Amino acid sequence: xxxxxxxxxxxxxxxxxxxxxxxxxxxxxxxxxxxxxxxxxxxxxxxxxxxxxxxxxxxxxxxxxxxxxxxxxxxxxxxxxxxxxxxxxxxxxxxxxxxxxxxxxxxxxxxxxxxxxxxxxxxxxxxxxxxxxxxxxxxxxxxxxxxxxxxxxxxxxxxxxxxxxxxxxxxxxxxxxxxxxxxxxxxxxxxxxxxxxxxxxxxxxxxxxxxxxxxxxxxxxxxxxxxxxxxxxxxxxxxxxxxxxxxxxxxxxxxxxxxxxxxxxxxxxxxxxxxxx
Numbered sequence: 682x683x684x685x686x687x688x689x690x691x692x693x694x695x696x697x698x699x700x701x702x703x704x705x706x707x708x709x710x711x712x713x714x715x716x717x718x719x720x721x722x723x724x725x726x727x728x729x730x731x732x733x734x735x736x737x738x739x740x741x742x743x744x745x746x747x748x749x750x751x752x753x754x755x756x757x758x759x760x761x762x763x764x765x766x767x768x769x770x771x772x773x774x775x776x777x778x779x780x781x782x783x784x785x786x787x788x789x790x791x792x793x794x795x796x797x798x799x800x801x802x803x804x805x806x807x808x809x810x811x812x813x814x815x816x817x818x819x820x821x822x823x824x825x826x827x828x829x830x831x832x833x834x835x836x837x838x839x840x841x842x843x844x845x846x847x848x849x850x851x852x853x854x855x856x857x858x859x860x861x862x863x864x865x866x867x868x869x870x871x872x873x874x875x876x877x878x879x880x881x882x883x884x885x886x887x888x889x890x891x892x893x894x895x896x897x898x899x900x901x902x903x904x905x906x907x908x909x910x911x912x913x914x915x916x917x918x919x920x921x922x923x924x925x926x927x928x929x930x931x932x933x934x935x936x937x938x939x940x941x942x943x944x945x946x947x948x949x950x951x952x953x954x955x956x957x958x
Contacts, residue, residue: 683778683851683858686726688925688932688954689719690864690892691812693735693804696945698764708940715938715951716811722953724816728861730775731813732823732847732928734921735804735865736830748794749835750843753824754779755797760806772801772809775821778854782823785850791843799824808865818859829866829920837901840920844927851928864925866918869911870947876913880941884911885948888919892952895933897926915947929954 697712705713723731740761742748757772783793801809801824809822827843828835835843844862851860868885871877891899900923908916926932934954941948 683854683856683860685848685851685862685928686728686859686956687722688862688864688929690866690922690925690950690952691716691719691808692867692947692949693807693865694867694945694947694949695762695764695803698767698807700944701765706942706944708942709944711938712940712949718937719951719953720812720815723812723861724818726861727818727859728816729818729820729858730778730823730860731809731819732825732860732862733805733808733813733865734825734827734863734924735801736918736921737826737828738802738804739831740802741826747828747831747833748826749828749839751794751796751826752779752783753796753799754783757799757801757822757824759801760803761800762803767807767810772806772814773821775823778858779823781854782847782850785853786846789846789849791846804865808863812863825924827920827924829918834905834917835920837903837920837923841897841901841923841927844924845930847924848928862925862928864922866921867915867947868919868950869913870915871913872915874914878946879913880948881911882941882948884916885939885941885950888922889936889939889950889952892922892926892954893934893936895926895931895954897923897930926954929956932956
């Protein structure tokens with residue numbers, strides 16, 4: 682059967698990729714090294730498929746359709762934003778596995794919204810381009826969007842449960858696929874609010890510590906009011922982290938990097954979670 686062999690969390694702050702290399706700060710170099718470390722680890726894990734869990738930023742679906750959770754099962758391309766040195770064309774999808782996840786979910790109480798054609802934004806496109814597709818073992822990237830960026834947001838608990846549904850579907854897939862799950866999101870940031878540019882380092886480390894210890898309860902016990910106060914509306918994206926953690930229940934890991942500074946508007950956290958050998 683297929684298996685989930687590891688998980689990661691990483692930011693998708695577009696400002697990281699707009700900055701030309703000749704203007705990189707020391708923090709920028711550390712951030713790019715962290716992306717490189719995750720790409721290397723995905724290769725070492727011999728991953729054949731990478732599920733990237735991201736957020737809609739009100740640019741893909743618009744007010745006419747706000748799915749709680751969606752999976753791309755067909756053609757994928759992006760990111761639609763232009764970044765220096767980042768391709769915007771086709772992103773190979775592992776369509777057979779993606780379709781299986783959607784069907785398995787429907788059979789077990791998870792009514793996935795599906796997209797047969799999907800042009801992703803930076804929350805999926807950047808992890809796919811920078812960390813997944815640089816590895817020849819990766820046959821495809823499966824995009825998953827949670828309502829974690831635009832209200833009404835999916836509940837923390839449902840996001841975590843959805844990770845469990847991903848795991849169950851993967852383990853019911855009769856192949857030798859090795860799957861990595863990425864939770865893509867910023868930690869503290871106040872999008873479009875007066876506090877924009879502020880970062881709560883203590884909150885960010887609290888979140889990353891929970892990820893590294895495999896402590897999903899520590900995140901699930903937060904209320905949205907607390908998250909908004911301590912981490913801003915952008916911190917609702919920790920739902921993407923919880924989905925990854927639900928796919929690797931109780932697994933521990935390590936923080937790879939944490940940065941914040943004037944270059945960006947969010948705390949940037951990178952962590953790895955491993956399956957036991």
